[in-house]
Amino acid sequence: MKAHQADRFATIMLWIGALAIVAILIAFLTLILGRGLPHLTSEFFNGPDGVRGQLFNSFYILFLSLVLSLPVGLGAGIYMAEYAPKNKFTDLIRLSTESLASVPSIVFGLFGMIVFVNMFGLGFTILGGSATLALLNLPILVRVTEESLRAVPRSYREASLALGATMWQTLRKVILPTALPGLITGITLVAGRALGETAILIFTAGMNVSRIPFDVNPLAAGETLAVHLFAVKSNPLPGTNADQIADGTAALLIIMVIVFNICLTLPSRWLQRRQLGRNKV
Template structure:
């Protein structure tokens, strides 16, 4: 009886914790979207103080940072999980990666400003911001990739190799499809963190935006939605309706994060089925 009561109490506590988390999330969404959704409209993007340029820069810088960091981060994670020998060098590599993942973003922002803004003389540009964001993404991508691949059962590898497949075929046809949900989750977390990053981009991409709505120049200034939200709240200018702009920008950031998660999660499930040889 005592064991049953303990189990029932533990189950109740876990349910209460889960409901509390869902309740906090629901309150957060209702509060942010309730204040910001009425502000959103065509004028919010294209008006005199519209955020169309910042909206475009957010995705442009995110895309560039993932282009820079995904091949290196995923490749390094695959090497550490599948090919690297067990020795002191690989232990140092893992320790260094974990240490880099804990570095505050403002420190990386200062590093990016010194290297890209001052040494390379790029100024406050989209390229400098994306390159520094890539440095923020790399350690997390390496660790997520390595852990996702290590969670694939060893029997999968052994069965594939026993059937005559090469290590590359085993990796491509067996290991990566099985680890895909973990890889997508890690990429989504990295992308969400990059979308909401401010410190790095203030120091490297600047707090101004190009006059052209869709400016693809890598040397253009790169204020994003998160930086714009900080700017309008930190230095509200008279007559700019800073409060409404901040509420609308916050709501837009939440909607972007939700949409981004769905757009990555749904195709990844379909791709996992295709790579695993399933249909339907």
């Protein structure tokens, strides 16, 4: 009886915790979107002080950072999970990766400013911000890739190798397709973090934006929406309604993150269900 009561109490507490999290999320979205959505007009995007450039820069910097970080991060994770021998050196690499993942983003920002802005002479540019964001993403991508591949049952590898497949064929046709949902989830988390990053981009991409529509020049200034929100609240320009601009920018950021996560999460869920269906067969 006591065990049953303890189980019931634990279940109730877990439900309370889950409902509290959902309630906080709903309150947060209601507050931010309720205050910001009325300001998302055509003037807000295309006016003299519109955020069209910042919106484009947010996705452009995200795209460039993923182009720079995905090949290295996924490759390193695959090597650590499938090819690296188990010794003290690989343990040191894992420890270093985990340590880098816990470094505050502002430290990466200072590093990017010293290396890309000053040493390489790039100045405050989209390229410098993207390269520094890629460094921030790398440790997380390596760990997510390694853990996703290790979650694939060992029997899959053994069955493929027993049928005469090489290690590369096993990796390409068995392991990676099975681990793909986990990899997509990791990329989603990294991308969401990059969309809202501020400290790194203040030090590397700057707080100015090119007024050329959809400027793809990687050496142009690269203020993003998150940086714009910080600038508006910390140093409002005279004659502008900083509160309305900040509320609209915050709402737009929330909508961006939600839509981006949905666009990546739905394919991941579909792949998971498809994989479960294959496993049952």
